[in-house]
Amino acid sequence: MSVVHKFKENNRNYEWEGVESFPLEIEGIKGAVKNILIGENERAPHFIMRYFQLAHGGHSRLERHAREHEVIVLKGKGVVQIGEEKFDVTPFDVVFIEGSELHQFSNLHDEPFGFVCVIPNLD
Amino acid sequence: MSVVHKFKENNRNYEWEGVESFPLEIEGIKGAVKNILIGENERAPHFIMRYFQLAHGGHSRLERHAREHEVIVLKGKGVVQIGEEKFDVTPFDVVFIEGSELHQFSNLHDEPFGFVCVIPNLD
Numbered sequence: 544m545s546v547v548h549k550f551k552e553n554n555r556n557y558e559w560e561g562v563e564s565f566p567l568e569i570e571g572i573k574g575a576v577k578n579i580l581i582g583e584n585e586r587a588p589h590f591i592m593r594y595f596q597l598a599h600g601g602h603s604r605l606e607r608h609a610r611e612h613e614v615i616v617l618k619g620k621g622v623v624q625i626g627e628e629k630f631d632v633t634p635f636d637v638v639f640i641e642g643s644e645l646h647q648f649s650n651l652h653d654e655p656f657g658f659v660c661v662i663p664n665l666d
Numbered sequence: 667m668s669v670v671h672k673f674k675e676n677n678r679n680y681e682w683e684g685v686e687s688f689p690l691e692i693e694g695i696k697g698a699v700k701n702i703l704i705g706e707n708e709r710a711p712h713f714i715m716r717y718f719q720l721a722h723g724g725h726s727r728l729e730r731h732a733r734e735h736e737v738i739v740l741k742g743k744g745v746v747q748i749g750e751e752k753f754d755v756t757p758f759d760v761v762f763i764e765g766s767e768l769h770q771f772s773n774l775h776d777e778p779f780g781f782v783c784v785i786p787n788l789d
Contacts, residue, residue: 544762544764545748545749545761545762545763545764545767545769546761546762547746547748547753547755547759547760547761548759548760548761549759550739550756550757550758550759550760557758559758559759559760562760580736580738580760581736581760581762585762586764587734587736587762588734588765588786589712589713589734589786590712590713590736590784590786592736592738592760592784611710611711611712613703613704613710613713613715613784615703615715615738615782616673617758623670625668625670626668630670632670633673634673635673635680635682635740636670636671636672636673636682637670637671637673637682637685637703637704637715638668638669638670638671639667639668639669639704639708639710640668641667641668641709642711644668646668659738659782661713661715661736661784663711663712663713
């Protein structure tokens with residue numbers, strides 16, 4: 544189903560019309576909110592576009608899995624760990640994380656850190 | 667190959683380190699520049715992230731094809747035609763265009779209009 548989700552800024556959060564924003568309460572993840580921009584609701588057949596926002600001190604899980612990530616930063620400043628390396632990232636920086644690579648996103652700054660992350664639909 | 671492509675603003679153009687920017691000289695396309703942010707060079711296995719920028723009066727081809735598009739606007743203002751409908755879009759608006767849907771991106775404004783567009787790797 545083709546669709547346009549209009550962007551709306553809500554206080555310090557990035558949100559979109561027609562997209563639900565929900566906190567991630569999962570072990571190993573801290574201060575993270577997830578928005579599925581294009582996914583099951585839109586019947587995306589091959590890959591899913593999400594937006595994650597990390598509050599000050601927030602981070603994703605340090606993990607490795609088969610799915611690759613294609614990322615573009617939208618907001619704030621963050622750190623991306625890929626393998627044993629760490630990279631500072633700022634808006635519009637692009638990050639490709641190969642499948643099976645150890646990785647983690649963190650926010651050490653006051654401003655929220657937000658990025659779009661696309662993953663494949665794999666079973 | 668995991669990689670970070672740092673963003674750089676070059677005059678009115680959006681560009682990235684390690685990414686080649688090239689004009690699209692194809693019938694039906696006008697005033698368009700393409701950047702493959704994550705693709706063959708990064709050995710992206712399932713889907714490809716590109717950035718397109720349309721100059722004033724520029725447009726993509728009015729076309730339909732099997733591949734879907736997952737889009738997020740980064741810069742300027744544009745119009746997206748999906749089927750017979752037209753939508754005004756501005757930064758961070760998200761657009762999903764289903765496979766086989768007629769579509770076109772256009773820029774009627776003075777400022778360049780730029781958007782990220784993800785497509786599947788299909789043969």
